[in-house]
Structure formats: C-alpha cells, structure tokens
C-alpha cells in the first residue's frame with residue numbers, strides 16, 4: 129500500500145507530483161504529502177496533510193520547485209494524522225516510504241532518537257537511520273546502503289538530502305519502483321500509471337539496488353557499488369486515455385469495458401478455436417506433468433481461482449486446491465515436482481501472493497501466474513505468465529480483472545484437458561466457441577442494467593444480506609458478496625444454499641434480503657427448495673435466473689442470458705457487480721475509493 133513518486137528536472141515538480149499522486153491514490157488515500165527542494169534555503173520543504181490528494185493540491189498551490197518527492201498513504205504504523213503523513217524529515221534526510229519496517233523498534237532504541245521523532249511511523253526511523261550514517265561521511269549512497277542493510281521488512285524509498293539539489297535517491301526491497309525519463313527530467317513512482325505519460329519506455333528498479341536520479345537520468349548500483357544497467361520495457365497500455373470517459377465512476381466504466389477486454393483476452397490466446405499460449409511462450413509441459421494444482425491468490429483474484437477449480441477438476445480431472453495467499457506458507461503445504469502453482473493477481477504486487485509464489489518455487493513447484501500488470505513483481509518471479517488484457521483497473525473494487533482472470537482459467541482448462549487427452553480437438557473447439565459467446569452474454573447483462581438498478585433499491589436500507597447458490601453459482605456469489613460489502617458497507621455472506629440450514633438460517637428474518645442465483649440446470653430443483661426455506665422465514669428474495677431455466681415454481685427478478693451451465697459464471701458476476709455498484713452509488717458513497725481499502729496490498 130501507499131504510493132510514492134519523485135521527479136527532478138526542468139519543469140514544475142509540484143504539478144508532476146500532485147498529478148501522479150492523484151493516479152496513485154488507489155494505493156491508499158488516508159493522507160498525502162510532498163517535499164520540494166528549496167534552492168534558496170538549500171533544504172527540502174515538506175507540505176503534508178491528512179485527507180485526499182485534492183486537499184494537498186489546494187494546500188500546495190503556491191509551492192514551487194523542480195525537484196521533489198511525494199506520497200499517498202494507507203496507514204499501517206500510526207493513525208491517520210498530519211504528523212504521520214509522509215514525507216518524513218529527520219536531520220538532513222527527507223523521505224517517502226512504501227512498505228513495512230519490521231525492526232523499527234530496535235533501530236529506534238539503538239539510535240536513541242525517541243524524543244526527537246515527530247510521528248508514530250516506522251518510516252521516520254528510516255530517515256533517522258540514514259541521517260545518522262550520512263553525518264559520518266556525507267555520502268548519500270553509503271548512508272542509504274548501510275541503513276537499508278540494517279532494515280528488515282519491505283520498502284520502496286524516495287529520498288532527498290538537504291544541501292544536494294536536483295537529486296533524488298531511490299532504493300527498493302520487494303515494494304516496486306518504476307522509472308522513466310524524457311527531455312524534461314527523470315521520474316520515479318510506485319506504478320507506471322503515475323508517470324507513463326512522460327515516456328513510453330521505462331524500467332523497473334531492480335531489487336536491492338540504489339538509483340541516483342538527477343535531471344539527466346539514472347545511475348544505478350547494487351549494494352557493492354557495481355553499476356547495474358536496467359532492462360528497458362515498453363509501455364503497452366494507453367495510459368494517456370485513461371479518464372472516466374463520461375461515466376460517474378471508474379467502476380461503472382470498468383464493468384462496461386468487460387465485453388471488450390474479455391474478448392481481447394480470449395482472442396489473443398486462441399487460434400483456430402484452439403487455446404494458444406505461444407505468444408506468451410508458456411512451457412506447455414507443465415500441463416502434461418502436473419498431477420495437482422494449487423491456486424494462490426487473495427480476495428477477488430482468489431474467487432477467480434475457485435471458478436478455475438470447478439472447471440479444471442471437471443474437465444482435466446486434476447485435483448485443485450485454492451489457497452488464501454496469506455495462509456499458504458504457514459499451512460505446511462504439500463508441494464512436489466508434480467505440483468503446478470497458479471498465482472492470480474491483478475496488480476502483480478500483492479505481497480502475500482508474491483511471497484507464497486517464491487515459497488512454492490523454493491520448494492520445487494512449477495509456477496504459472498495470471499497477472500494484469502505487465503512486468504509486475506509476481507509476473508517477474510513466475511516461471512510462466514499469462515497476462516489478462518483488462519487494461520488499467522482504477523476502481524478499488526476489481527471487476528474486469530476478475531472476469532478476464534476467469535476467462536484465462538477457461539483457456540487453461542481447455543489446454544490442459546487437450547494435452548492430457550481428456551478432450552478431443554473437436555470438443556476443445558466446441559468449448560472455445562462457447563467461451564467466445566461470453567462477451568456478448570456480458571453485454572446483454574450490461575444492456576439490462578436499468579432493471580438491476582431498480583432491484584438494487586431493495587438493498588439500500590439493509591444491514592445484512594445473504595446470497596445463496598449451488599455449484600458454480602456459489603463461487604460467483606462469494607465474489608458478489610465481497611463486492612457488495614466493500615463498496616456499499618452492507619454486511620453480506622455468500623452460502624452454498626444447502627449449507628444455510630446448518631446453523632446460519634437462524635439469522636434469516638424479514639430484514640435480511642436474500643439474493644439467489646440460479647444458473648445450474650441440474651441443481652435447479654434443489655435451489656428452488658432452498659429459496660422457499662428462506663422465504664418461509666420472511667426473507668425477501670431477489671432472484672437472478674438463467675433465461676432457459678425460468679420456471680413457474682419461482683419468480684424471476686432478472687433473467688440472465690442463456691449460456692451453457694459451465695459458462696454462466698462471467699455474465700452472472702457482471703449482474704452482481706452492477707447490483708453492488710448501484711447500491712453504493714445510490715447510497716452516495718465514494719464507489720471507487722471505499723473506506724479503509726487500497727487497491728494494491730503490499731503489506732502482509
């Protein structure tokens with residue numbers, strides 16, 4: 129969490145920093161701040177405040193400079209306050225930090241600086257430590273290297289030194305920093321989205337490397353002073369055209385983009401209606417060799433893994449376990465050379481998923497990651513990567529990343545089933561043809577969104593809701609429930625319908641609306657009975673039913689488009705995303721930036 133940015137050059141640094149921080153706000157929006165180098169006084173001046181970047185923008189209107197660093201915070205150590213906002217200045221050192229310093233307490237005691245600290249953050253201690261070393265021989269590089277060697281935890285740091293104008297230092301361990309330059313100067317940021325408009329060529333700062341950044345560019349060394357030439361990457365997202373394009377919120381825009389991004393994800397990985405990963409140079413022997421699959425991910429990405437489990441187990445007959453990344457390493461997982469670990473991540477930076485991936489690799493697993501952000505840490509750490517073509521996802525609540533991840537699982541299923549000889553070429557082609565129908569089915573749901581909007585009124589005053597479904601509908605509802613919780617603040621629980629009566633049905637009253645999903649033909653009669661059970665306890669039920677399954681036994685509130693049962697998950701979740709979206713926007717909430725959240729979770 130937290131976003132950092134830095135710029136040194138010939139233009140207005142405040143403008144570059146504030147604009148970049150607005151883009152980085154998805155990483156945290158508790159407070160924000162910048163430091164600008166003041167050439168008259170030869171010091172870095174800090175301006176920071178609790179609240180959104182828009183407030184900082186107001187507060188810094190008169191500030192000027194051509195070199196500076198900035199930060200947008202998701203609070204970890206220390207409450208949300210002006211003092212705990214970044215940048216932190218200690219002595220001659222001013223810095224911004226993304227990550228967590230685990231041994232901050234022992235460093236604080238060792239330095240004996242407690243009474244001099246102005247904040248409760250772990251980050252200020254790093255400034256104090258670098259400053260302590262800097263006082264010895266006034267070498268910024270040596271001071272930074274000595275300090276970061278003592279730190280345990282994760283960090284991306286942007287650092288300025290009083291007395292050294294036009295220069296920023298950047299250093300990273302795990303937490304990302306990307307860099308680019310143009311004739312106007314040099315730029316660093318947590319994410320290319322914040323600085324991609326300045327150049328199409330960029331690089332990722334290697335881990336455990338220090339970059340000296342001045343107007344002319346970058347000089348990078350490892351911790352032994354050996355120069356490193358970074359690998360240049362080409363930006364392939366249209367970052368310049370990234371506004372809301374008339375939608376009130378990014379979330380609605382991103383929901384509506386799903387037909388095209390799902391289609392792109394499928395089309396670029398199929399040829400002649402066969403799955404084709406040759407563009408990404410996937411080592412296809414992993415599908416032949418694997419005898420068990422472990423999916424590792426968090427939140428929404430993990431729910432995509434549950435769709436993958438349903439498909440892979442059914443068509444490829446390979447047992448699949450889906451694991452929360454944060455628990456994986458600590459659960460003594462069974463890994464052998466026949467284990468294929470599939471990590472799923474939109475950002476490619478979720479620390480729990482990244483650490484679990486590294487653990488699985490160390491223990492001999494084959495690895496494949498499904499990632500949206502090109503060149504991200506998870507993509508780099510994985511032996512094989514399939515990228516989703518969702519494009520930049522700005523709303524904190526994930527929508528198009530999820531459905532493109534699910535689309536990739538369909539492709540993996542078809543490929544693995546074919547390689548294992550469990551599906552003939554004709555069957556695979558038929559499967560892919562059905563997959564190709566998904567974008568238009570999703571479009572039909574989007575076209576019917578006014579009906580979903582009306583249904584959302586039934587949830588506006590609810591405090592608790594339940595969502596019930598069976599088979600493939602259950603993982604879809606886990607995702608639907610997460611969406612509703614995170615953006616509308618209504619408590620929601622998804623249940624496999626048959627399980628509800630084993631205790632939780634005690635919570636059903638006329639004040640707990642129930643959302644029921646019915647897309648699985650063979651489970652229809654059982655699901656109808658489960659709906660009757662909650663209705664007879666007073667619950668108002670909102671039903672989403674696949675058109676061809678509509679039946680007199682149960683009223684249908686929203687008819688989902690017809691697709692084969694195994695292909696309903698994506699159109700159905702789109703309806704649920706819209707439901708959550710309308711509840712949140714009609715409640716007047718900040719749909720794109722729900723409270724307490726950040727889009728990229730870089731702390732464990």
Ligand code: F6R
Pocket residue numbers: 426427428429430472473474475476477478481524525526527610611614727728729
């Ligand atoms: C919810 C949401 C999160 C993320 C999770 C993993 O809408 O977006 O649950 O799915 O934090 O993030 P990534 O996919 O970036 O690893």
